[in-house]
Amino acid sequence: MTRKILRINMTDLTATYEDIPEKWAKWAGRGLTSAIVFDEVDPTCHPLGPNNKLVIAPGWVSGTPAAPSNGRTSFGGKSPLTGTIKESNSGGLSSQKIAKLGIAAIIIEGQPKDGKWYYLFINKDGVKFEDASDLLGKGMEEVDRIMWERYDHKPAVIGIGPVGEILAANAGISVNDPENNPGRYAGRGGLGAVMGARHVKAIVVDDKGGPGVEIKDMALFKKGRKKLTNAILAHDLTKPGGGLNAYGTDVLMNIINEAGGLPTRNFSSGQFEGAAKISGEMIAEMVEKRKAGMTGHACHPGCVIQCSNIYPGPDGSIIASPIEYETAFALGANCGIDDLDFVAMMTKECNDLGLDTIEMGNTIAVAMDGGLLEFGDKEGALALFDEIRNNTPLGRILANGVEATAQMFGVHRVPTVKGQSMPAYEPRAIKGIGFTYATSTMGADHTSGYTIAPEIAGVGGKVDPMTYEGKADLSLAFQATTAFIDSSGYCLFIAFPILDIAEGFEGMVESVAGVMGWDLKAEDVVELGKEVLKMERLFNERAGFTNLDDRLPEFMRYEPLPPHNVVWDVPDEELDKVYAWVHED
Amino acid sequence: MQVEVRVFATLRQYLPDLGIGEAKVMDVPEGTTFAQLRDMLGLPADEVKIIMRNGIHVEPDDVVQDGDRIAFIPAVAGG
Known part of the structure; x- marks a missing residue:
């Protein structure tokens, strides 16, 4: 069966299945969300107003049989955090189930005339608009649990926590994982507020009895699937027991610290003396010592990399899933906090309230820089989530992210590009990632052009992180390849093996x-x-x-970053090379 | 001359007495290369992807200097 566009109009409370217009026919995932937003959303609209839309799309291979790690969902719209277009990408259960219902994309537009809140139930028979008033104010842990009690077949639950309901600029969109935990997030860019502005609290997707994904050339698909799977299973990073499987993404904590590129205490140092205590090795040690939780957790069915984890507390109860490198950097090193249990407790709060952990950790760090708390005050940091949960004025400021908080606390050290704060790699010490932060269409975002692979990890070649020559081309190559992988439904982490193993790339x-x-x-x-x-x-x-928005924050030009004592010395003309081709072709 | 060495992630199994992030302080002869140091420590060459000295990448044939902070790193990436 041919893929359909499911258009959900919240003004009329109608759902229509449309044929895909020719101009969108080739796209899926990020390519499709961006094409739809490009065509249908006025770039000058207010992100929270009636004219923005939320678009949700699985990738080309999502939901196909045994394609490895194919469960990524793209969420698109105009971002309340950045004012740019946004594609935020998540694992969890949603991608494969939407795809198996024959849906290429869900477009959610309009706003209910009656001001009521709804949740959507989508299955093979269509869409139901259900009253969500009993879910309002509830965190995602409870929403996920309620939906699995209410519906059979362990459906995907896409939802927003309380911060999405108040339309906060750091509201993410949660997707449940195979254990029905709310830890998989389209976190970046505030798309939870775009969903909230449509008064949609949750979207429940049950694919039982759906038509499945059409595969035009099964022999070619199977040939490619096998080559790609073999590459993932052969590469030292992604194979069973390899770095990602054994330690998760937080395997990077000690390495980036060693390289002097770990943003620490609101981007004032590139090294954190407590890095080892919040590293992936420590997560694995805690899982072993406490005989609870797990490493090697799959965030969606059919993942062969399995880099997620479930982190246990001292008494063996589960605190949160997952603890990513980004999470441990933002809520740990960047706040001067070296206690993994507190990182996990704050992660749990983010996952439940509906906050992006990167933006939230950086927000606390900026508030600490502004004198709200001392760096390292873990109890104080954890207590800030009560402010958000109780919807106090301070909580509302914090829920709106780094720039809002920096302004309120008079902080000049604001590590953002286009309104979005930086992830866990210091651009002063790793120049190529600075090109990506500066020029990405998404604001500061590591996943949109992960030059860290060749700059630090020696994956996909080796280049010097401290120089900027050739980095414009490198960043563009990564940004373009990433845009393709983000459209495929494959996890971006397949990039590591296929950059090194040509046959794997062919297979993809x-x-x-x-x-x-x-x-x-x-x-x-x-x-x-x-x-x-x-x-x-x-x-x-x-x-x-x-192009003047394609710049890193000023303080990085004049504040030398220890331990290498380097500043951001890249000429603006170099940055402008990355997207010069847009008006040349 | 004296150096401090750290190993991470999957390489930690070869120096199991070291805590996470803990340094092994070693005396090594002048002229020792990083490859020789790696072999001395029993780290398999095909598992060492990156070597850093004071936070900067070095090659296996480069020579160790007195006071170096050295890290042997396997395949890592993520984010």
Whole structure:
């Protein structure tokens, strides 16, 4: 069966299944969310107003049989945090289930005339609009639990916590994992507030009896799937028992610290003396010592990398899932906190309230810099979540992220680009990632062009992190390839093995080509990715962004970063090279 | 001359007495290369992906200097 667009109009409370127009026919995942936002959302609209839309799309291979790690969902719209186009990408149960219902994308538009809140139940028979008034104010742990009690077949639950209801700029969208924990997040950019502005508290997706995903060329798909799986299972990083499987993404904590690129105490140092205590090795040790929780956890069915974890408390009860490197950096090192149990407790609060952990940790760090708390005050940091839960004025400021908080507390050290705060790699010490932060269509975002692979990890080549020569091209190559992978439904982490193993890269391309019935070559990947980037870039231009917005914060130019004592010394002209092609082609 | 060495992630199994992030302080002869130091420690060459000295990448054939803070790192990435 042909994929359909499911358009949900919250003004009329109607749902229609539309044929995919030709202009969108080739896209899925991020390519499709960005194409729809580009075509249907006025770039000058207010992100929280009636004219923004939330678009949800599985990727090309999502829901196909045994394609490895294919469970990523793209969420798109205009971001309340950045004012740019946004694609935020999550694991969890949603992608495969939406795809198996034959749905290419869900577009949610309009706002209920009666001001009521709804949740949506979507299955093979269509869409039901259900009264959500009994769910209002509830955290995502409870919402997920209620939905699994209310519905059979362990459905996907996409939802927003209380901060999404108050339309806070740091509201993420939660997706439940196979254990029905709310830890998988389309966290970045405040899309939870876009969902909240449509008065949709949750979307429950049951794929039972759905038509499944059409595969045009099964032989080619199977050939590609096998090559890709073999590459993932062979690479030292992604194989069973390898770095990601054994320690999770937080395997990076000690390494980036060693490289002097771990943002610490609101981006005032690149090294944290407590890094080992919040590292992936420590997570694994706690799981072993406390005989509870787990490493090697799969965030969605069919993942062969399994880099997630479930973190246990001292008494063996579960605190939170997952503790990622980004989480441990933001809520740990960047706040001067070296206690993994507190990092986990704050992660639990973020996952329940509906907050992006990166933005939240950085927000606390900025507030600490502004004198609200001392760096390292873990009890004080944890107590701030009560302010958010109780919806106090301070809580509302914090829930709106780093820039709002920095302004309230008179802080000049504001580590943001286009309104979104930086992830766990210091651009003064690792220049290439600074190119990505500065120029990404998403604001400061590591996943949109992960130059860390060659700059630090020696994956996909080796380049010097301290120099900027060639980094514009490097960042663009990563941004374009990423836009393709984000459209595929594959987890971005397949990039690591396929950058090193050519046959794996071929396999990814062939598996996508098999699903879509295309004649696709490896060299087409960057070109298709650039088409996605161009739509996003043009949307941002029409929203009023120029190359002057592609800059890192000023303090990084004059505050040397220990231990290497380096500043951001990249000429602006170098940054402008990354997207110069948009108006040249 | 004296150096301090750290190993991380999957390489920790070869120096099991070291705590997480803990340094092994060693005396090594002048002229020792990082490859020789790696072999002295019993770290398999094919499992060492990156070597850092004072936070900067070095090559296996580079020579260790007195006072170096050295890290042997396996395949890592993520985010």
